[in-house]
Amino acid sequence: MSSKIIIIATIIFLIVSFSVLFVIETKNHDYDYKKSWSVVYFENPRDNSLDFTIENHEGEKSEYNYEISIDEKKISDNKIEIEKGAVQKIYPIIDLEKSARVTIEVTADDLKYRIYKNIQ
Amino acid sequence: MILDLTKLVLTLPFVFVLPGFFLLLAIFGWKSASGGSKISFFEKAALAVPMSVIAVDFLVLALNRLRIFLNGPVLIGAIIAFSLLCYIVFQWRFGKKAKAKDKKEEDAAQNFFDFSYWQAIFILLSLFLAIFMRTTYLSDTIVPSSTDLGHHMFWVQKIVDAGSLPDYGMPDFIIGEHIIFAVINLLSGASPMGAMPAIVLLLLNIIGIFTLSILAGRVFRNPKTAAMIFFVTGVLYAINAPQGKYVSGGVVGNIIGNMLIPVALYFLYRALSEKDSVFAGLFLFSAAGLLFTHHLSAFILIYSVAAIVLAYLALNFTKSFKIVGGWFRIFLKPFPIAVFLLVIFYFLFVFTPSYFNPEAVAQATGEPTKITRFGLGLDQLETNAGSARLILGTFGFALFFLAARRKEYKFSFALSWAIVLLLMSWKPGWLYVNIPSDRIGNYLFLPFSLLAAFGIVELMKLFRKSSTNFFSTALLFILLFFAITDGLSDSAEAFKSRPQFQEAMQTFHSADYLAEKLDSSQDILLKDHVNIYGDSWYKLFFMKDYKYPLSRGNLSRYADPTKPRETCTRDMISEPDSLEGQACFSETGVNYVALNAQLEGNSFEKYPDFSKIYSSNYLSIFKRNIQ
Structure with missing residues (x-):
C-alpha cells in the first residue's frame, strides 16, 4: 500500500512542479513581462x-x-x-x-x- | 496557457508510461498473474518510464526506416498499437493462469518494496525536497538559454520539421537524445523553445532516483537502503551536476544515461542472481536503449558490466567454468536471444548510431591524449561525487567489504562498480580510457549513492545497538549534520544567482530580427558565443544548418596542442581590422556580426567597414559593408 501512496504522491508533486515551471516559462517568455x-x-x-x-x-x-x-x-x-x-x-x-x-x-x-x- | 499545459501534462504519461507499462504487463503479467511474483508494484512503476523511453525510441526508429512520415496521428497510432499488442501478449500468456500461482511466493515479491509507515514518510519527504529544490532552481533558468539544450533542440526541431530522423554527419549526437522530445512536441504541440525540454529532463532525473533505489533495494536486499537512496540522491547535492544543473543545462544524454544505467544493472543483477532469462533479455533491451541514446553512458555501462563480471569470476575462480556455463544457460534462451537478434537487426538494418564506427571507438579507448583525460585529483573526485556522499560511500564500501559474502553477486555489483568508475576517473590510463575525466567523474555519484545509502543504514543500526552510548549518538549527529550541510550547500549557492530572462529574450529578439531580415542563402552571420547569453538558440530561428550561424567559441578551444583549429571565428571578432581578420572575412563571406553591446559591441563602432544596424541594451548587430 505504501508503494502506491509514494507513486501517487510523486505524480502529484511532479504535476505541481511541471505546472509551476510551465507557467513561469510562459510568462517570462515575453519581451515585456518584468523586463526593462x-x-x-x-x-x-x-x-x-x-x-x-x-x-x-x-x-x-x-x-x-x-x-x-x-x-x-x-x-x-x-x-x-x-x-x-x-x-x-x-x-x-x-x-x-x-x-x-x-x-x-x-x-x-x-x-x-x-x-x-x-x-x- | 492552461490548454497548452493540459495537453503537455496528458501527453507525458501517454509517451512515458503507457508503452512501458504494457510492455512490463506483457512480460511479467498483472499482480495476480503467474509472472507477477517476479516484480513488485514499486519496481513496475519505477521501470515503466525507462521502458517507455526505449520502446518509443525503437518504435520511431522503425517508423522512420519504413519511411513513414512522423506526425502526431502516426505516433499516437504507433504507441496505441504497440500497447495493444503488448496487451494481447499479456492476455495470451497470463489470461488463464491467474489462479495457478503460489500465493506466498507472489506476496513476498509484491511486498519486497512495501515500505513501513516511517520509511514511506521518509521517502515522501525526500521526494518532496528533491522535487521542490530542483523546481525552485529551474524556475530561475526555465526560459531556454543553455548551450547544450539549444544544440539538442535544433535537432529536435529538424525531426519535427522534416517528419523523419536526421543524418547528423557527426558522432556528437545520438538519435535517442532527440526522439522523445520530438514525439512530445508532435503530440502536445509544446515547443522545444519553451519549458517542455526542462520538464521532460526533470521527469527523467526524478525517475533516475527511483531506478537507483530499486537497484539498491535488490542488491542489498533491504527496503531501508532503497528508501535511503531518495535522500542521498534526491536531496543531497540536488542542484550540483549531474542533477539540477544538468536538467537546466540540457545535458540530455547524461540525464537519460543516469536513469538507464541502474535499470540495465538491475536487470543484469536479477538475471544472474536469480538465473532468470527474462531479466537477461531485459538487460539486453535496456543496454540497447542506452546504446541508441548516449555513447558515454553506454561506455560506462560496458566497463561497469565488465568489472562486475570479471570480479565475480575472480572471486569464484575455482568455479569459473561452471559459472560461465550457467550464464550461457541464462542468456541462450528464446527471450534473450530474440531481444539480441532484434537489437542486431536494429543496428544493422534500421538505424546505426552515428558514433558506431571503429574510428570513434578508437578515439575513446587507448592511452589518454590530452591533459583533461589524465584523470582527476582527489579534490576533483570529491567535487564530482560530493564530499558527504564520497565519505559515506567509502564508509559503506568498507562496511560492505567486511560484512558481505565475497562470493555473492551483490558483493561484485556494489563494489566493482564503484572501483571501476573510481579508476576510470582517477587513473583512466590504467584502463585504456581516453575520455575527458570530469565527464566520467559525473557518474561516480551512482555507485557512491548506493554505498552511501547502505553506509547510513548500517550506521543507524550501530547507533540503535548502542543508543545509551553518548559518543555514538554524538558521532551520528555530527556525521548527519556534515552530510546535510555539505549536501545542501550547493543548493544554497545556486539560489544566489539571478535569473537572466531579460538577456535571453533580447537574444531571441535579435535572432528573430536577423532570421526575418537576412537571406540565409547569401548572408553569413557570425555571433559571439563567449559573451551572448543563450546564443546557441540562434540556430533554431534559422533552421538552416547545424553550423549556421558561425560562432566564436570559448577562447580555450582555439588552443589545441593535438591538432590545428580554425581561428577565423575568433579573429573576425577579436581583431576584425587585422590582416588575419580581413582575410577571414573574405574567406568565410561573413557579413553580419552579432555581439554583446557592452563588450565588443562598443569597440566595434570604431571600425569603418561596418554599419550598426541593431542596438539594444544587451546586443549590437553590425553589417560589413565591403564584400
Whole structure:
C-alpha cells in the first residue's frame, strides 16, 4: 500500500512542479513581462533605406528622443512617445548627394542607442 | 496557457508510461498473474518510464526506416498499437493462469518494496525536497538559454520539421537524445523553445532516483537502503551536476544515461542472481536503449558490466567454468536471444548510431591524449561525487567489504562498480580510457549513492545497538549534520544567482530580427558565443544548418596542442581590422556580426567597414559593408 501512496504522491508533486515551471516559462517568455529594455534597428539592413524602428519594452510608456546625423552633423531632432510594449516605425526622408555615414541616436532617460549605415 | 499545459501534462504519461507499462504487463503479467511474483508494484512503476523511453525510441526508429512520415496521428497510432499488442501478449500468456500461482511466493515479491509507515514518510519527504529544490532552481533558468539544450533542440526541431530522423554527419549526437522530445512536441504541440525540454529532463532525473533505489533495494536486499537512496540522491547535492544543473543545462544524454544505467544493472543483477532469462533479455533491451541514446553512458555501462563480471569470476575462480556455463544457460534462451537478434537487426538494418564506427571507438579507448583525460585529483573526485556522499560511500564500501559474502553477486555489483568508475576517473590510463575525466567523474555519484545509502543504514543500526552510548549518538549527529550541510550547500549557492530572462529574450529578439531580415542563402552571420547569453538558440530561428550561424567559441578551444583549429571565428571578432581578420572575412563571406553591446559591441563602432544596424541594451548587430 505504501508503494502506491509514494507513486501517487510523486505524480502529484511532479504535476505541481511541471505546472509551476510551465507557467513561469510562459510568462517570462515575453519581451515585456518584468523586463526593462528597448531596441532600435533598421527595417532594411540589406539596402540603403534609413527606415528604422523603436520598440519599447521598458515596462511603461516612454518618451524617446531621436537625432539623425550625417557624418556627425545633426540634421534633425524629434521626440516621440511610445506605449508600453509598442513598436514604432519611423521613415526619415533624407537626400544624400554623396557617400556618408548616417547615424540615428535614440535616447530615453539615461538610455542611449545608436545605429548607423555607411551609405555608398 | 492552461490548454497548452493540459495537453503537455496528458501527453507525458501517454509517451512515458503507457508503452512501458504494457510492455512490463506483457512480460511479467498483472499482480495476480503467474509472472507477477517476479516484480513488485514499486519496481513496475519505477521501470515503466525507462521502458517507455526505449520502446518509443525503437518504435520511431522503425517508423522512420519504413519511411513513414512522423506526425502526431502516426505516433499516437504507433504507441496505441504497440500497447495493444503488448496487451494481447499479456492476455495470451497470463489470461488463464491467474489462479495457478503460489500465493506466498507472489506476496513476498509484491511486498519486497512495501515500505513501513516511517520509511514511506521518509521517502515522501525526500521526494518532496528533491522535487521542490530542483523546481525552485529551474524556475530561475526555465526560459531556454543553455548551450547544450539549444544544440539538442535544433535537432529536435529538424525531426519535427522534416517528419523523419536526421543524418547528423557527426558522432556528437545520438538519435535517442532527440526522439522523445520530438514525439512530445508532435503530440502536445509544446515547443522545444519553451519549458517542455526542462520538464521532460526533470521527469527523467526524478525517475533516475527511483531506478537507483530499486537497484539498491535488490542488491542489498533491504527496503531501508532503497528508501535511503531518495535522500542521498534526491536531496543531497540536488542542484550540483549531474542533477539540477544538468536538467537546466540540457545535458540530455547524461540525464537519460543516469536513469538507464541502474535499470540495465538491475536487470543484469536479477538475471544472474536469480538465473532468470527474462531479466537477461531485459538487460539486453535496456543496454540497447542506452546504446541508441548516449555513447558515454553506454561506455560506462560496458566497463561497469565488465568489472562486475570479471570480479565475480575472480572471486569464484575455482568455479569459473561452471559459472560461465550457467550464464550461457541464462542468456541462450528464446527471450534473450530474440531481444539480441532484434537489437542486431536494429543496428544493422534500421538505424546505426552515428558514433558506431571503429574510428570513434578508437578515439575513446587507448592511452589518454590530452591533459583533461589524465584523470582527476582527489579534490576533483570529491567535487564530482560530493564530499558527504564520497565519505559515506567509502564508509559503506568498507562496511560492505567486511560484512558481505565475497562470493555473492551483490558483493561484485556494489563494489566493482564503484572501483571501476573510481579508476576510470582517477587513473583512466590504467584502463585504456581516453575520455575527458570530469565527464566520467559525473557518474561516480551512482555507485557512491548506493554505498552511501547502505553506509547510513548500517550506521543507524550501530547507533540503535548502542543508543545509551553518548559518543555514538554524538558521532551520528555530527556525521548527519556534515552530510546535510555539505549536501545542501550547493543548493544554497545556486539560489544566489539571478535569473537572466531579460538577456535571453533580447537574444531571441535579435535572432528573430536577423532570421526575418537576412537571406540565409547569401548572408553569413557570425555571433559571439563567449559573451551572448543563450546564443546557441540562434540556430533554431534559422533552421538552416547545424553550423549556421558561425560562432566564436570559448577562447580555450582555439588552443589545441593535438591538432590545428580554425581561428577565423575568433579573429573576425577579436581583431576584425587585422590582416588575419580581413582575410577571414573574405574567406568565410561573413557579413553580419552579432555581439554583446557592452563588450565588443562598443569597440566595434570604431571600425569603418561596418554599419550598426541593431542596438539594444544587451546586443549590437553590425553589417560589413565591403564584400
